[in-house]
Amino acid sequence: xxxxxxxxxxxxxxxxxxxxxxxxxxxxxxxxxxxxxxxxxxxxxxxxxxxxxxxxxxxxxxxxxxxxxxxxxxxxxxxxxxxxxxxxxxxxxxxxxxxxxxxxxxxxxxxxxxxxxxxxxxxxxxxxxxxxxxxxxxxxxxxxxxxxxxxxxxxxxxxxxxxxxxxxxxxxxxxxxxxxxxxxxxxxxxxxxxxxxxxxxxxxxxxxxxxxxxxxxxxxxxxxxxxxxxxxxxxxxxxxx
Numbered sequence: 001x002x003x004x005x006x007x008x009x010x011x012x013x014x015x016x017x018x019x020x021x022x023x024x025x026x027x028x029x030x031x032x033x034x035x036x037x038x039x040x041x042x043x044x045x046x047x048x049x050x051x052x053x054x055x056x057x058x059x060x061x062x063x064x065x066x067x068x069x070x071x072x073x074x075x076x077x078x079x080x081x082x083x084x085x086x087x088x089x090x091x092x093x094x095x096x097x098x099x100x101x102x103x104x105x106x107x108x109x110x111x112x113x114x115x116x117x118x119x120x121x122x123x124x125x126x127x128x129x130x131x132x133x134x135x136x137x138x139x140x141x142x143x144x145x146x147x148x149x150x151x152x153x154x155x156x157x158x159x160x161x162x163x164x165x166x167x168x169x170x171x172x173x174x175x176x177x178x179x180x181x182x183x184x185x186x187x188x189x190x191x192x193x194x195x196x197x198x199x200x201x202x203x204x205x206x207x208x209x210x211x212x213x214x215x216x217x218x219x220x221x222x223x224x225x226x227x228x229x230x231x232x233x234x235x236x237x238x239x240x241x
Contacts, residue, residue, distance in 0.1 A: 027231050028056045030102045032066070033073040034082050041074030047181055051199065087113050088131055089124040092217040095207045095237040096130035097122065103229040112227050120220040133236060134201040137161070138180025140187065140194040144169030151192055158186035174202070203236030210240035 031052040039046035043053065049070070056066045083106060087099040103109040117124040142151060148171060152163045155173045160183050164172040175183045177199050184197050209217050217237050225233050 023226075024059045025056075025061055026228075027102075028052060028059060028061065029069050030082055030231065032056065032069045034084065034102060036070050036073035041070050043070075047178070050181065085109060086127075086131075087124060088127065088129045089117050089122055090130070091122045091220050091235060091237065092213050093207055093209055093237070095209065095217060095235055096133045096203070097221075097224070098131060098134060098201050098232075098234040099224055099230060100232040100234075101227075101229045102231050105229075109227075109229040112229070113224065116220070116223045116227065120223050121216050122220050131201075133205065134203055134234060135174075136177055137200065137202055138175035138177055138183065139196065139198055139200050139202055140173040140175075140184060141196040142171040142173070142192060143195050146171055146192065150190075151187070154187055154190040154192060155183065158183045200232075201234040203234070206236050206238045208238045208240070214239045 032049065035046060035049040035052045039048055041049070043050050053066055053070075082102045082104055085101050085103060085106060087101065087110070089097050089099070091097050099113055101109050101113070114124045116122075144166075146169075148163075148165055148169075151171055151173070155163050159179050160173050160175050161179075162172075162174040164174065166172070173183065173187070173194075180197075180199050184194070187194070214237075217235075218239060221233055221235065224230060
């Protein structure tokens with residue numbers, strides 16, 4: 001169960017996301033809107049909405065604003081309809097990139113995503129061109145120093161698919177997407193609080209980039225993440241910070 005450490009890259013990504021906190025609320029509101037519209041406003045019956053609300057709380061969104069957006073999405077959307085679109089492409093050194101968007105204007109979004117790829121050294125691919133390099137799963141990451149044996153026992157008992165220990169002692173717990181919430185709750189009840197907990201597209205294999213290539217890749221990722229319609233960006237690059 002040994003594996004290459006992703007701790008530095010995960011911490012780096014988390015830090016950059018924190019720097020962009022101003023856009024986080026907008027993206028979370030879109031996620032709440034789509035989740036509530038598709039699955040209804042009953043949190044107990046809508047796991048996607050539960051996760052969106054957890055993200056909102058973690059981003060310090062006020063409870064009344066969360067409720068307002070759930071109620072609004074469950075009722076009338078005032079003519080606004082978001083569409084979920086995934087784009088796939090290649091970055092520096094052939095690194096694979098997946099871009100998940102929510103948009104009310106498909107033409108605008110694809111033009112902006114294509115422009116970002118082409119201007120900053122990437123190439124927008126076709127549907128399915130890189131997705132096979134990722135696994136859709138729940139991911140919980142625990143800091144180095146976490147008791148590996150106790151965490152592994154608790155995770156596997158809770159229904160996790162795998163436990164991967166990094167070279168520096170960080171630990172990843174992987175779950176099926178539908179089992180993510182159950183495993184997360186069980187581990188937190190057992191006293192294990194993850195640094196990162198999300199349903200994600202996890203790269204099966206990574207490409208290491210350093211120096212100028214790492215800087216160029218980070219620039220490309222930053223430009224894509226800053227697009228208004230982008231919700232999430234996944235990639236398989238290990239960037240030498």
